[in-house]
Amino acid sequence: MVKILIISGSPRKGNTEFVLNKIYESLKDKRELILLRNKNIKHCAGCLHCDEHKKCAIQDDMQELYGKIQKADLIILGTPNYFDNVPGLMKDFIDRTNPFYETDKLKGKKVITIVVGGGKIKNSKRVVEQALKYFHEGHQMKLVGSYCFQALHSKDIENNPKAIDVIEKIINKVNAIK
Ligand SMILES: Cc1cc2nc3c(=O)[nH]c(=O)nc-3n(C[C@H](O)[C@H](O)[C@H](O)COP(=O)(O)O)c2cc1C
Numbered sequence: 001m002v003k004i005l006i007i008s009g010s011p012r013k014g015n016t017e018f019v020l021n022k023i024y025e026s027l028k029d030k031r032e033l034i035l036l037r038n039k040n041i042k043h044c045a046g047c048l049h050c051d052e053h054k055k056c057a058i059q060d061d062m063q064e065l066y067g068k069i070q071k072a073d074l075i076i077l078g079t080p081n082y083f084d085n086v087p088g089l090m091k092d093f094i095d096r097t098n099p100f101y102e103t104d105k106l107k108g109k110k111v112i113t114i115v116v117g118g119g120k121i122k123n124s125k126r127v128v129e130q131a132l133k134y135f136h137e138g139h140q141m142k143l144v145g146s147y148c149f150q151a152l153h154s155k156d157i158e159n160n161p162k163a164i165d166v167i168e169k170i171i172n173k174v175n176a177i178k
Contacts, residue, residue: 002177004031005072009079009090011037014154015116016078019167023076026171032068036089039065044095054099062096069097074110074177075141077132081117081124086131094135106139110177112170113143118152145173 006024010016017035024033039061049057056062069075079090086094100106113132117124128146136143147170149163157163 001030002073003071004074004076004174005068006031006033006076007078007093008033008035008037009077009086009093010116011087011089012154014080015149015151015157016080016114018155018157019114019116019149019163019170020076020078022164022167023171023174027174034065034068036093041065041089041092041096043092044098050099050101054103056096056099058096062093065093066099069100070105072109074112074144074174076112076114076174077135078114078116079127079132081115081119081127084123084126084130086127091131094131097135097139100139104140106141109139109141110144111136111141112145112147112174114147114149114170116149116151116157118150121148121150124148124150144177145170 004027006020008017008020020033024031041062042058042060047057079086113128115124115127125148147166149157151157
């Protein structure tokens with residue numbers, strides 16, 4: 001059975017969370033949804049303790065997530081576009097995965113990225129290509145899908161039948177992953 005970890009980087013209960021919740025509710029396999037907005041995840045302190053020890057010295061909710069990330073076969077990362085980047089919540093999460101860097105602990109795990117932006121889709125693709133790319137590449141994970149939505153207000157996706165169709169496609173894709 002494929003273990004799926006779904007992670008939301010939005011500070012609000014809005015579009016990203018709606019998409020991820022739909023995926024979460026539909027999945028038959030073992031899955032867990034993490035809302036970073038409900039977690040206590042501090043900024044990376046830059047101490048590089050992890051470089052030597054392959055562990056992070058900061059004791060917060062990230063410690064629990066390290067175990068969950070390692071157990072997952074598929075990680076679905078959902079994030080809003082903030083200034084053609086990810087919000088601080090998601091950036092802190094990504095930075096705090098540095099203890100896995102140059103280890104093989106995440107090697108081969110599958111990743112799907114989902115980005116929601118109020119502006120043009122081509123702008124959110126920049127988030128995929130810049131802010132998120134080195135998360136999966138740096139950890140030697142395998143990007144198996146990438147989706148961008150255009151939505152500004154918190155219920156825009158919920159009220160958009162075309163967006164709901166795309167969510168269905170993502171669900172089918174995830175269900176087909178072995
Ligand atoms: C601080 C801030 C910066 C934003 N920057 C961008 C941006 O550069 N490009 C864009 O397309 N949307 C931008 N947006 C709009 C959000 O991406 C949009 O509201 C999205 O629906 C938020 O996703 P959420 O509902 O999952 O939180 C920004 C929103 C905020 C609050």
